Amino acid sequence: MSAHPNRGFTLIEMIIVVTMIAILASIAIPSYKNYVMRANRTIAKTALVELQARQEGYYVDRKRYATQLTTLAYPADPAWVSATGEPDTALQTDSIYRIDLSDVTATDYTLTATPVGAQSDDSRCGTLSIIASGRKAASGSDGVDCWR
Template sequence: MPTPPNRGFTLIELMIAVAILAIIVSIALPSYRNYILKANRTAAKTALVELQARQDGYYVDRRRYAATLTALGYPANPTWISATGEPETEEMDRSIYRLELSEVTVKGYRLEAIPVGAQADDARCGTLSVIASGRKQASGSDGVDCWR
């Protein structure tokens, strides 16, 4: 009785499959990383807009701006946020931005979201900030488009 021929992959076929997989991963991974950075930016922008609304409410009630984030109901000054937007009292592995309130005067304030952890690689937008007048800025290389 004849033995059936071996059915399997040759080394060349296996190397071609590995090369194709490597090309696909090298294209997909940077796109995925950019998507994550952009999603995290959205969490920071949301937190800054919420803080701005809290500052405005504080001003309406007291005729002055809050000097600390704790006065606005946040757990610490500064406060860290995760990708879900949850405030934290200290920097954790999941923290993506540090929120700070500075330059508080009778006429204004400055809110900043400073990237930390893996988000610190975001050279495109860098630190996001809002001032009392509503002007929004970003310190990165593409700061003009970061708030759009």
Template sequence: MKNRGFTLIELLVTVIIIAVLSSIAYPSYISYVQKARRTEAQSALIDLANRQEMYYLDHRSYATNLDTDLGMGAHPFITDNGYYSIQPSGSVSAAVGFTLTATAIDTQAADSDCATLSITHDQDKQATNANGTNCWK
């Protein structure tokens, strides 16, 4: 008589294999998702920098408030998916320049490798990680 089905040992081996593969794959997946979400901040920063330049052409000074001056609907501005908060950092000099900084919030705040990204009036893009290297790519 043939037995059909799985033995307990076979089932346990299968579960252990799946657990090992999951423990390796899940952190890689999370890291990939965090890197992919950075593009939202990068594109929003570039868009806001372009808006700042258009504002400068019209008013001969840079905007200090993203809501009232640039019409973004909020100050600080929250990106579409809610992963980053963007605001002017430091002192915005109306005649000299600006620096916009995107800070990771909510679930993206776990991205310790690249938690803040910034762009300046001369298109200098910075996003340094714990190693001190620029992670804006």
């Protein structure tokens, strides 16, 4: 027996561990990104539905729709929504969607959430929109399924 037993890892053991970590990372990172994009979509959908409710309340009182988001007590027109769900007056580093109100008439409007920043990579759903009648749409490859 040697007075100093071998300690440490062999090169083969290190290569196996590094390979296993690489395989796990190649599975986990895309799954995490999809999860974050889906969570961010939920924030945008919530903002659009909330604004739709505000528009309907405005319509009940005035028999016409508001022409600007600021009339609906939103901070700006257009507004940006962060990953925390808070609306903001300008594009920030944590902004995930730009919220616009367009095509407003006395009886119709379109609310749109356009992805910005890291959320711009969302090709599955892309831009989300909702109109006065309640019809919901998405510009991405999954289309209306994005609202389910």
